[in-house]
Amino acid sequence: MGYRIAVVGATGNVGREMLDILDERGFPADEVVALASRRSQGTEVSFGDKTLKVQALEHFDFANADIALMSAGGSVSLEWAPKIAAKGCVVIDNSSAWRTDPDVPLIVPEVNADAVAGFAKKNIIANPNCSTIQLVVALKPLHERAKIKRVVVATYQSVSGAGKDAMDELFNQTRAVFVADPIETKKFPKRIAFNCIPHIDVFMEDGTTKEEWKMVAETKKILDPKIKLSATCVRVPVFVSHSEAVNIEFEEELSAEEARNILREAPGCLVIDKHEPGGYMTPYECAGEDATYISRIREDPTVDSGLSMWVVADNLRKGAALNTVQIAELLVNRKLLENRKAA
Incomplete structure (x- = not known):
C-alpha cells in the first residue's frame, strides 16, 4: 500500500531536503505533493x-493525504497543522510550534520511537530542534548504561539553521571581505563572516536565548525530565552542519573506552575518534551524511564520573528532514496509519 505525502514548505532548504530523502530512502508513496505559500x-x-x-x-x-511533512515556520504551523490534522492527515511538523505541547509527541526515532503512538491525541507529531536531535542521539545509549545527571553543551551552529537568506548573507559578507566592499548585515545582529555570534533566537528574562531553552526543555521531554542541562548556543560561519562540545556527568562510573564501544553499536551514531591530527569529524565532512558523528571521547577529571565529547551532524538532514522522514517511516512500519483509519 502506498501513501499520499504532502511536503509543506517545499521550496525551503529543509523542504527540498525532505523531497530528496523521500526519494533516496524509497518511501512507499503513491504520490508526493509539493506545497508552499501562494507566492x-x-x-x-x-x-x-x-x-x-x-x-x-x-x-x-x-x-485524501495520509501524511503532511511541514517545514514552513511556527506561525504557519500553528494556523495550519490543526486544520490539516482535522482532515485525518497526520502532521509531522519541523517548527517549534508544537514541541512543548503535552499532547504532541516529540520524536527522535533512535531515542524514543515508542512515544510516536501518542500522535493520535491531536494527529500531530513534533520534530525536535536540530541541535537537540544530534545531542540526544549521542546521549541516549550512554544514559541507558550509566544514568546522566548533568550536561553542559556549547553549540557551533551553521547558518543554514537560519534559512537560505542566512546562507546568502554569509556568502555575500565573505565575498565582500575579500574585495573590500561594505559589509551588509540583515539576517544576523552582527557580521557572521569570519566571526562567531553567541546569540540564536530571542533573549529570555533569565539571560538565556530561546535556542538554549529549547535544548533544555526538549532533552527533558525526549530523554529524561531529571537531566540537568546548560547550553550556550553560538552561530558560526559554516554553511551546513552543527557541532557540539558536550560535557556529561553520570551517576555511575563510565570509562571513555566503554562509552566509545557503546556508541559504536548505537543506532544513528558513528564514532570517528583517533588520537591523532585529523582523527575526528568536522562539520564540512559530515554535510550530506545521515549519521550523528562522535569524536574526542575522553574522561573529565573535574567530576567523579564525567566524559567530554564532540558531536557533529548535518542539521538539514538528521537535524530536520531525515528525522521527519524517519518519523513517517515509523508510522508506516508500525502500521499506525492503518490502525487510525480502521478506528
Whole structure:
C-alpha cells in the first residue's frame, strides 16, 4: 500500500531536503505533493528524476493525504497543522510550534520511537530542534548504561539553521571581505563572516536565548525530565552542519573506552575518534551524511564520573528532514496509519 505525502514548505532548504530523502530512502508513496505559500505557486522542485510543480497550501485538500511533512515556520504551523490534522492527515511538523505541547509527541526515532503512538491525541507529531536531535542521539545509549545527571553543551551552529537568506548573507559578507566592499548585515545582529555570534533566537528574562531553552526543555521531554542541562548556543560561519562540545556527568562510573564501544553499536551514531591530527569529524565532512558523528571521547577529571565529547551532524538532514522522514517511516512500519483509519 502506498501513501499520499504532502511536503509543506517545499521550496525551503529543509523542504527540498525532505523531497530528496523521500526519494533516496524509497518511501512507499503513491504520490508526493509539493506545497508552499501562494507566492511560490508554480515553482518547480525536484523529486528524484521527476519535477514537481508547487501548489498553494491554502488551496490543497488534505482529506485524501495520509501524511503532511511541514517545514514552513511556527506561525504557519500553528494556523495550519490543526486544520490539516482535522482532515485525518497526520502532521509531522519541523517548527517549534508544537514541541512543548503535552499532547504532541516529540520524536527522535533512535531515542524514543515508542512515544510516536501518542500522535493520535491531536494527529500531530513534533520534530525536535536540530541541535537537540544530534545531542540526544549521542546521549541516549550512554544514559541507558550509566544514568546522566548533568550536561553542559556549547553549540557551533551553521547558518543554514537560519534559512537560505542566512546562507546568502554569509556568502555575500565573505565575498565582500575579500574585495573590500561594505559589509551588509540583515539576517544576523552582527557580521557572521569570519566571526562567531553567541546569540540564536530571542533573549529570555533569565539571560538565556530561546535556542538554549529549547535544548533544555526538549532533552527533558525526549530523554529524561531529571537531566540537568546548560547550553550556550553560538552561530558560526559554516554553511551546513552543527557541532557540539558536550560535557556529561553520570551517576555511575563510565570509562571513555566503554562509552566509545557503546556508541559504536548505537543506532544513528558513528564514532570517528583517533588520537591523532585529523582523527575526528568536522562539520564540512559530515554535510550530506545521515549519521550523528562522535569524536574526542575522553574522561573529565573535574567530576567523579564525567566524559567530554564532540558531536557533529548535518542539521538539514538528521537535524530536520531525515528525522521527519524517519518519523513517517515509523508510522508506516508500525502500521499506525492503518490502525487510525480502521478506528
